[in-house]
Amino acid sequence: MHDDRKLVEARLERVLRERVRPAVHPVTTPLTVEIWSTSGEPVPVAEGLAAPTRPIAAGDPWGTPWGTSWFEVTGQVPEEWAGRTVEAVLDLGFTPRQPGFQCEGLVHEIDGTPVKGLHPRNNYIRVGAPAVGGERIHWRIEAASNPDLETDGVPFGPTALGDTATAGDAPQYVLGELRLAVFDETVWDLVMDLEVLGELMTELPLDGARRWEILRAIGRALDAVDLQDVNGTARAARDELAGVLAAPATPVAHRVSAVGHAHIDSAWLWPLRETVRKVARTASNMTRLLEEYPDFVFAMSQAQQYAWIKEHRPEVYAKVKKAVADGRFVPAGGMWVESDTNMPGSEAMARQFVHGKRFFLDEFGIENDEAWLPDTFGFAAGLPQIIKAAGSTRLLTQKISWSRTNSFPHHTFDWEGIDGTRIFTHFPPVDSYNCEMTGKQLAHAARNFKEKGVARHSLAPVGYGDGGGGTTREMVAKAARLRSLEGAPTVQWETPADFFAKARAEYPEPPVWVGELYLELHRATLTSQAQTKKGNRRSESLLTEAELWAATAAVRTGFPYPYEDLDRIWKTVLLHQFHDILPGSSIAWVHREARETYTRLAEELEAVIAGAQRALAGEGTGELIFNAAPHTRRGIPPGGASAASDEGARVRPVPHGGGYVLDNGLLRVEIDGRGLIVSVYDHAADREAIAPGQAANLLQLHPDFPNQWDAWDVDAFYRNTGSDLTDVSALGVEDSSVRVVRTFGGSRVSQLLSVPKGIKRLDIDTEVDWYEREKFLKLAFPLDVRAERYASETQFGHTYRPTHQNTSWEWAKFEACNHRFVHVDEPGWGIAVVNDATYGHDVTRTVRTGADTGTTTTVRASLLRAPRYPDPETDQGVHRFHHALVPGATINDAVREGYRANLPERRVTGGVTEVAPLVRVDNDAVVVSAVKLADDGGGDLIVRLYEANGGRARATVRADGFAADRALLTDLLERPLAGAEPPAVADGGFALALRPFQMVTVRLPRSTGSPA
The missing domain is CATH 3.20.110.10 (Glycoside hydrolase 38, N terminal domain)
Structure with a gap:
């Protein structure tokens, strides 16, 4: 019986392939085809419809990479086909590859009306059912010669076809046959019957009666098909299958x-x-x-x-x-x-x-x-x-x-x-x-x-x-x-x-x-295409500022709030967060355009911010410092501005044993002769941050050749080999900072290390001129902290991940995502590593041997990769990163410094000495994530805030600059929440009690007389 089964399955496959499927279109007649092509950007439909054409025939090459060709197709349904179903079958030169990764077309009537798309497995257009005979066909097909990005038969290999700048002009396709055909619906139905039953049969249990019932029915149906007259015997074959299909x-x-x-x-x-x-x-x-x-x-x-x-x-x-x-x-x-x-x-x-x-x-x-x-x-x-x-x-x-x-x-x-x-x-x-x-x-x-x-x-x-x-x-x-x-x-x-x-x-x-839905794959998308990621982060930060300052200026001065511009810019930024753009997994063309777009958006947003701040600062020659970060810094209120003042002498590096020391009275940082950080001492806590015998600010270079999906994946074995970049090309003082320069391979790294006055923070500004291939660059901080878990910022809060690998679930998270900070701690003391542009990171822990059996928790930020597919030039060029180490940091400190790193202060000349915040919150655990005018253009103020520490918090929120006598809790679309009790407003303020990480959107109506 098993041999019989295999024979029937093999017979079914061949009869379908060679006899039954071809009989779906038993009679055909060719269509006449002409072509007009352009290798540039697609032209408007009207231009494509009117373009002059030349003859082209099946077997002729066509289509430069990323070009567009307009095919003119003409013909007539034979009179003798009257009463039969007729359709056009149009083969643009489709390959056996998957639909969507090769040429495609859109058929138009000659007046421009779209008819239907053409794809490798959907290449027909119904002409008549039934036809009357004599119908004339006149279409134009807009065909895209998008390259098949297989390279020498290997899918997802390095290719120059991913950008018009490198793709060349060799024709990509060979035109197939474009023809009119009679469509035999009975044969087509037989194909569907046989495919459904054949596919079902092979999935059923081998010893089950249903499988054998289907097999016997298929055998009878194949017997009923006359291979020399499929169209004449298809109905009889279908009759043999009717019983098993009806069960x-x-x-x-x-x-x-x-x-x-x-x-x-x-x-x-x-x-x-x-x-x-x-x-x-x-x-x-x-x-x-x-x-x-x-x-x-x-x-x-x-x-x-x-x-x-x-x-x-x-x-x-x-x-x-x-x-x-x-x-x-x-x-x-x-x-x-x-x-x-x-x-x-x-x-x-x-x-x-x-x-x-x-x-x-x-x-x-x-x-x-x-x-x-x-x-x-x-x-x-x-x-x-x-x-x-x-x-x-x-x-x-x-x-x-x-x-x-x-x-x-x-x-x-x-x-x-x-x-x-x-x-x-x-x-x-x-x-x-x-x-x-x-x-x-x-x-x-x-x-x-x-x-x-x-x-x-x-x-x-x-x-x-x-x-x-x-x-x-x-x-x-x-x-x-x-x-x-x-x-x-x-x-x-x-x-x-x-x-x-x-x-x-x-x-x-x-x-x-509970918790994140972590994909145990595609982890390298947190790092690939660093410029795209930096552009995204900067755009998000600039939009935060633009909304804040434009809203403040609109309420205070009547500044015209740029509703339409902000709406358009937001949509552009959101588009570029698509899951193959922001992750860095698109072709070179996409990321080249993304870089250009982010540059343009930054210029627009900077202009909005500057205009609003000038309106707030007024005329004058004084200097104000504007602060958009949601925590107070050096006396400058969050969301407000104060007059600039002399901060006194800057911190100066001190020569020390071939290296340097930076000390601002809060933090003492030792940099050795290799330009590595061997000590970060917290004076107040009397605590060393760097693990004994280890060095921080350590650049580590790993080979990076995943088993598949170059731009997407980094496999765990990358950690098995690598090198510490400890050779120093230059080490010296630059103003109040220490400059470290290294060269390796074809690349160069320049870092500036500094500690700001009055802040317990080590700033690290890194510039990498990167020309490596298939390498992974990390920045390591081995910390003297025993942490079994660590926090990384995510939307409206943070999430915890283990530092150990007790189970395969923990082991699989060997590369993960954070936003502005990673925080590790043990009871009473912690450290934050903050950034302005990176997302990928890993955190590991080891127990030291010898006399000191303490625990080292190492935080590594992922800086750069160099995959070759789909963009063979991924990340080549100059990149700039900012990181900071914050010893003694609580989660709240990590949140504050994360915002500081991404929302730097701005100095503006003007006539006022202070710009009061438009919104004040009296609890640092409650963070304002957005201050803006309502999207409906009515002028109401929208405030979004969240509890950032992971605990319960009470806060009073006050609006300054207009009489807020009501506050409405809304959804994200700024609509009142059904059943939500509005907070009571008194003296322009209202109280909120928030659960851990709770996010709240509040709408503050403004009187019609308020400027907007």
């Missing part, structure tokens, strides 16, 4: 909610401008498929992608809006883009939801309840609170299934964040966000589902992503056959909301996962 699923079968989907990376192996076209092609396909199949439902996330269609392809957008109104094209996720969630700061993560949900509300009147992040590289522990504050309660993701060390124990669960907020979360057990509705995938979903016995529902996102065209008619047909089929999960097209409602109803008390 219903068992009542306990797993239930799959299928959601049409096309996960489109907003940039990755293509630039942003190409994503605009990928989205238009896919949306054209999906609106057409929705018209053809009334049960089908399609969901698309990322408000930015809808906005692109609206701006660039209004004809497509009109179809999308209609389908959304019909409830079948579903805006999902409520975010501006599917962003990274590890690295965006508190406000940026909040604004992803603000701008995403507001777009869906304004455009469609829809407020969806789920965050939709199938491909994001892990999830920060502060995210649940943000999701809830945006008015959502659910999360869908897929990527955690990629973890390499530990299998996540749930598919449906409650995820609890740092403040205690819980979000109902689902990981589709199909383990794909590009499900093709195959028997293997559905069987895997049913077997893999970890909630068996207590729940039965899971979701499957169905369709080709990344410009692959979305869901296909074949997937829809398979879903129809799997609606209730014995041996398979049941399948039903449903919206994400419908799925979540059913899943929650059947599982009202799911298990709880």
Whole structure:
């Protein structure tokens, strides 16, 4: 019997490939094709439609890298095809590779009306069903010759094709056949029957009766097919399969909610401008498929992608809006883009939801309840609170299934964040966000589902992503056959909301996962493309300042608040937080443009800040120091300004044993002849910070050649080898600091070490002229602290991670994310390492041997990498970093110094001696993360604050500059919270009592007479 099984399976595969599938289009006639090409940026549709063309034939090369070609296609349906179904089959030269990673096209009527996208596995256009005969075909196809970034047959290898500056002009594709064809629906249905049953059969138990029942039916169907007359015998073959296809699923079968989907990376192996076209092609396909199949439902996330269609392809957008109104094209996720969630700061993560949900509300009147992040590289522990504050309660993701060390124990669960907020979360057990509705995938979903016995529902996102065209008619047909089929999960097209409602109803008390959802993969995305990360951090900080000072100036002076400019800039920054841009995993073109964009945004924001501060400072020649950080510094109030004063003599380095000593009375720092820090002594605590015999500010260089995914991954074995960079090229005094210069390989590092007067902090400014390849550069601080866990800043608080490796879960976190600080401590004393631009880090611990058996806890900041794919020139060039070591720091000190490092003081000439803060908070544990005017333009003041230390806190908040007689608690979209008791306002202030890490948004209405 086993030999019989193998024979039938082999027979099925060959008959399908060589006889049945080709018979779907039994009669064809060629179309006439001409071409016009441009190697530059895409031209407007009207220009492409009118461009002069030349003849081109199947077999001819076309398409420079990243070029655009307009094909003119003409032909006529033969009269003898009247009464038959006719469609065009258009092969632009598609390769066997995955859809979305090669050429694509969008077909237009000659008047410019978009018809349908063309993709490798979706290359047909229905002409008539039935045709009347004689119909004339006249289309123009906008075709993108996006390179297939395989290199010598190796996917994801170094390539020069990732930027127009290096890609060359060699043709990328060879035109295939473009033809009209008769479509035999009976044969096509037979293909679907055989594929569904064949795929199901191979997944069923070998000794089960159902498998053999299907096998025998397939054998009979193949016997019924005359291989010389497939079209004439297809009906008889289908009749042999009808019985096994009619057998219903068992009542306990797993239930799959299928959601049409096309996960489109907003940039990755293509630039942003190409994503605009990928989205238009896919949306054209999906609106057409929705018209053809009334049960089908399609969901698309990322408000930015809808906005692109609206701006660039209004004809497509009109179809999308209609389908959304019909409830079948579903805006999902409520975010501006599917962003990274590890690295965006508190406000940026909040604004992803603000701008995403507001777009869906304004455009469609829809407020969806789920965050939709199938491909994001892990999830920060502060995210649940943000999701809830945006008015959502659910999360869908897929990527955690990629973890390499530990299998996540749930598919449906409650995820609890740092403040205690819980979000109902689902990981589709199909383990794909590009499900093709195959028997293997559905069987895997049913077997893999970890909630068996207590729940039965899971979701499957169905369709080709990344410009692959979305869901296909074949997937829809398979879903129809799997609606209730014995041996398979049941399948039903449903919206994400419908799925979540059913899943929650059947599982009202799911298990709880507390803390971050750490992805045990793609850890190097916290470091790759350092310039992109620095641009993001700087943009976030400048936006904080721009909103604060513009709001203060608007309230105090009538300064025109730049609503539209800030809205546009925020959206641009949010776009660049997409999970392949900010993580550094896109082609060179994307990161080149990102650097240019961040530079432009910085100039705009600096102009807003300068204008607002000039308005506040007034005319005069005095000097004021503006402070945007949320903690008082040297008498300058947070969010205010005071007159500059002489701070007295600066700290001077003292020569010491071949090195230098920096001492400001609070901190004594010894730098040896190698330029390494061998002592950091806290005078008040009578405590040494550096572990005995160790040196801090130590640059360490490791080989960095992961097993796969160069820009994404760093594998644990990188730590097995490496070198300490201790050779010094120059060591000397520069003003009140010590300059250290090192050279290694082809690179050069210059560092400036200093201790500011009156502050217990060591500042380290590092410039790296980096020309290494496949290397990983770390900055190490071995600290004399026994810490079993450490804190790293995340959105609206911090999260703890162990320093030990008791289990595989702890071991797997050998590279992790922090925002502005990492803090380690033992009872009574701690140390913070703060930064202005880095995210990746590792923390390890060792127990010293010999007479001293103390514990060394080493904090290392990840500075630079040099992967070769997808950008072979990743990080080459000059980089600047700021780090600081803060001995004796509490968590509150770490928060303060983290903000100081990212929001430096500004000196402005003016006539006033002080600018009072617009908002004051009387408890340093409560941090103000945003001060701005309300997005609706009404002039109300918005204040967002959070408890930063991880404890309960009471604080009084006061507004200064207008009469605040009311305060409203709102969600992130600045709408009053239902059922929330407004805080009582007295004397312009109100009291708040906050839970650990609780974030609160307050709206302070202003009278209509207030300047704005």
